[in-house]
Amino acid sequence: MKKVFLFGYYGFGNLGDELLCAYYTSLLGAHFPELKLIILRDKPNEQEIEYKTVSRWNLWQLSKMMAPGDLLVGGGGSIFQDATSKRSLFYYLALLRLAGWRRLEIILAGQGLGPLSSLGRRLVGPYLNSALGISCRDQWSLATLVEMGVNRPLLYLGVDPLWDFQAPELLFKPAKRRYRPSALGFFFRKEERNRKQRLLFRLKLRFEGLRLITLFPEDYPVAEVVSQEIGASPPLLLTEVRGLAAIAPELTMVIGERLHGLLLAAKYGLPGIGLSNDPKIKAFCQQMEWPCFSWQDLCVENLMVMAIEEVLSDLGSAEQQVLQKRTEMEKKAREERDWFLQLIEQTLVK
Incomplete structure (x- = not known):
């Protein structure tokens, strides 16, 4: 069974990020029940029975769980930035590097890029070029990708995924x-x-x-x-x-x-x-x-x-x-959702 590893700023109590986690969890579970969904959080939830949660910090454990052909999905948020924390940025880059080493396909959805320092831009660009596809939630984020020379992934200009969230x-x-x-x-x-x-x-x-x-x-x-x-x-x-x-x-x-x-x-x-x-x-x-x-x-x-x-x-x-x-905005979010799901479907049939 192929696995999809879902990551973001999950498990820290921020309502927006927790809603993003719920959105992508529901979306992936509904459309790809054949995949084993694994969510990376600050602290695992052992009581969750519908999907597995693991500590985002235990990269050694993650490396043993990952296998070629699995997916790493970044589900929304402003995670690629170094204005509030360089440590956080280094973590996400390490996660992308691990996924590349284990030959996973990487899809980054609903991303907000930056702010990034000049050093941050030089570091982030090559890692993002390893992704299969990236959707951005605003024009500013897409422009940041282009300025960093990110041109290998499929790029999509969308809106914030929570416009499609239907609580x-x-x-x-x-x-x-x-x-x-x-x-x-x-x-x-x-x-x-x-x-x-x-x-x-x-x-x-x-x-x-x-x-x-x-x-x-x-x-x-x-x-x-x-x-x-x-x-x-x-x-x-x-x-x-x-x-x-x-x-x-x-x-x-x-x-x-x-x-x-x-x-x-x-x-x-x-x-x-x-x-x-x-x-x-x-x-x-x-x-x-x-x-x-x-x-x-x-x-x-x-x-x-x-x-x-x-x-x-x-x-x-x-x-x-x-x-x-x-x-x-809700119409644009639905269109981005379709793009995201289609990209995963194309990846699974490779």
């Missing part, structure tokens, strides 16, 4: 929401705390409601302190989609430092604004035609307030635009 909580059509006027959701990261505190305090004074939302456990303690300091309600730590489903009807719009927070909010029909130095947030906002600001922008607090007021001044049009974009 029960995301199947409803947004109806008239029961929000208070100007109720803002803020997807929070722990960085830039001092500047963020000033911005959030100003937003709380200017608009009626403000709720900090975290998708990653490491962000929550800082969000809790900041909420107390500005006199806001306690933050939310979302570990499941249903948590966002519960609060979405109360929100008018969202501000996002987390890509998948913005994406999930858009699936609920909520308008948004990006706020991050990370190019993946800017790329997503360009796809959605949303405003996006960086902490490096001068007078970013003023820019944010003006952008929020502009959205609220014609909220109906903003909501309609989100629904139109959602339809467009």
Whole structure:
């Protein structure tokens, strides 16, 4: 029985990455039941019976499990970057090298590339050229591949895979929401705390409601302190989609430092604004035609307030635009899914 090894930033508690893991697990299991699915996680789940999980860190164990003709599938995320961790990048490159040594076919799906240092680009390019196919979730990531000289794999420009994610909580059509006027959701990261505190305090004074939302456990303690300091309600730590489903009807719009927070909010029909130095947030906002600001922008607090007021001044049009974009992005995600499945089918018949 051939095996498919699925990897990503799985097992660390980040809601977006856990949803990506669930998406690809369901997709592969439904379309290729003849394959043995093995998921690489931070810590294996011994109670899982539908598929096998193994420690991502035990490369020696993985090498013994891998055999020529097996598949290594990278399932979404921004794993090939060295802005937050060079150690993480070296791990993924070691995994690709191991797969090449064991003569596995490599498919990387729904990838966000970068940010990468000049050294990172020189290291990553040759490894990615060993892949059979790579799909990118935005134009910026595809351009990064081209700049690094990655030209051997089949390349596909798609969107984030979670546009195709069909959890029960995301199947409803947004109806008239029961929000208070100007109720803002803020997807929070722990960085830039001092500047963020000033911005959030100003937003709380200017608009009626403000709720900090975290998708990653490491962000929550800082969000809790900041909420107390500005006199806001306690933050939310979302570990499941249903948590966002519960609060979405109360929100008018969202501000996002987390890509998948913005994406999930858009699936609920909520308008948004990006706020991050990370190019993946800017790329997503360009796809959605949303405003996006960086902490490096001068007078970013003023820019944010003006952008929020502009959205609220014609909220109906903003909501309609989100629904139109959602339809467009979900269609592109289905097309990318078909490309991904077809590539695996072609690989299996070799």
